[in-house]
Amino acid sequence: MAIEIKNINKSFHGRGLDHDIKVLDDVNLNIGDGEFVCLLGPSGCGKTTLLRLIAGLDQPTSGEVIADGEVVKKPSGDRAVIFQQYSLFPWLTVLENVMFGLNLKKDRTKEENLKAAERYLESVGLIDFKDSYPHELSGGMKQRVAIIRSLLNHSPILLMDEPFSALDMQNRHMLQEQLIGVWKRFKNTIVFVTHDVDEAIYLADKIVIMDKNPGKIKEVFDVDMPRLRKRESEEFIKIQEEVLDKLNVEDF
Ligand SMILES: Nc1ncnc2c1ncn2[C@@H]1O[C@H](COP(=O)(O)OP(=O)(O)OP(=O)(O)O)[C@@H](O)[C@H]1O
Ligand SMILES: [Mg+2]
Incomplete structure (x- = not known):
């Protein structure tokens, strides 16, 4: 199922302030059916907020999210959300x-x-x-x-918010590989939030780099490498350098 994110703005009421704080500023993104997209960006740039809007757990201040041709108004079983905290x-x-x-x-x-x-x-x-x-x-x-x-x-759409961040490296790598296996077989559309450049390059068709204050899309990278990807390959390392170059490393 495809997802269209159209002119999304999201503000929250600032606690103790007399004005709202803009968290997402005019975010536009098209995610194709079966595409694997990673959202990468510093803490506070609105990654979780964007994921919650796609899930239908929250509503944008303006703009809309369209999933499978319909405006997202509430959560649906077609869009599974996997948060960092499990139950x-x-x-x-x-x-x-x-x-x-x-x-x-x-x-x-x-x-x-x-x-x-x-x-x-x-x-x-x-x-x-x-x-x-x-x-x-x-x-x-x-x-x-x-x-x-x-x-x-x-689920046809998997929305994953830093699901592997608390695992040790061996298990993280194992689950990344499992996830690619599931995705290859079931062709889910996946939006995966991560802080980890290596993880994004290993997984994604498309890496969306976000910036903060307010949160917005800074750059979109296409990663066109066959899977399973080899972290030590020349191509991998080259993309790593390009992505790191675009990130404000001091924000991480
Ligand atoms: N319900 C809320 N009410 C008020 N402010 C909020 C709310 N949810 C998020 N924010 C603010 O929106 C901004 C973005 O938060 P968000 O959780 O989306 O960031 P993030 O990119 O997921 O960060 P991290 O990488 O640390 O998880 C933050 O400044 C946060 O304080
Ligand atoms: Mg978050």
């Missing part, structure tokens, strides 16, 4: 958590869902914990469970 159901096991809601979908059998869930758990080293409960896991393990659950849901 698992404490009364369900790891396996039950990752399979939550899956069996409502008609396109796959229960057996297929179970196989997929176990395959994902295996790949992030959690298969031996499938019958454990969330309170028996570390924070990073809980995050991996929550991410796997969201990946298994295959």
Whole structure:
């Protein structure tokens, strides 16, 4: 499903101030069906705000977000949102958590869902914990469970707000690879917020660099490299230099 972001402005009432604060200033962006877009920018440039507007969790002050041809007015099951803070159901096991809601979908059998869930758990080293409960896991393990659950849901639009930022490098790389696998197979449209230049280049078709005060789009980079990408390749390093050049590194 395609997403069009048209002339979005967003202001919030400034606490203790007699005026509003403009957080997003005339943001325009077209995201094609099945495109993988990363939003990259300094803290406070409005990345989460923009993601919430796309999700329909909040409304713009002016302008509109159009998803699959319709103006976004409220959240929808077609647009899954994955935030940095995860919530698992404490009364369900790891396996039950990752399979939550899956069996409502008609396109796959229960057996297929179970196989997929176990395959994902295996790949992030959690298969031996499938019958454990969330309170028996570390924070990073809980995050991996929550991410796997969201990946298994295959929503046509995935909106991800720094989902891997708290993980160690090995698990972050593993989940990046998993995400690319899911995306290749299910052709989801993905908007992924990150602070991490390396992560953006590894994942994205398009990197949208944002600037702050007020938040706006500074530059859009197309990353035209086959996947899976090699971080040590010459091309990767070249794009890294170009992107870093555009960022105000002191803001990060
Ligand atoms: N509900 C709100 N009320 C008032 N101000 C808000 C609200 N939500 C966000 N803001 C302000 O909007 C600006 C952008 O916030 P936002 O969370 O979108 O930034 P961000 O780019 O996601 O930052 P980070 O990288 O730190 O997560 C900030 O100055 C923040 O204080
Ligand atoms: Mg944020």
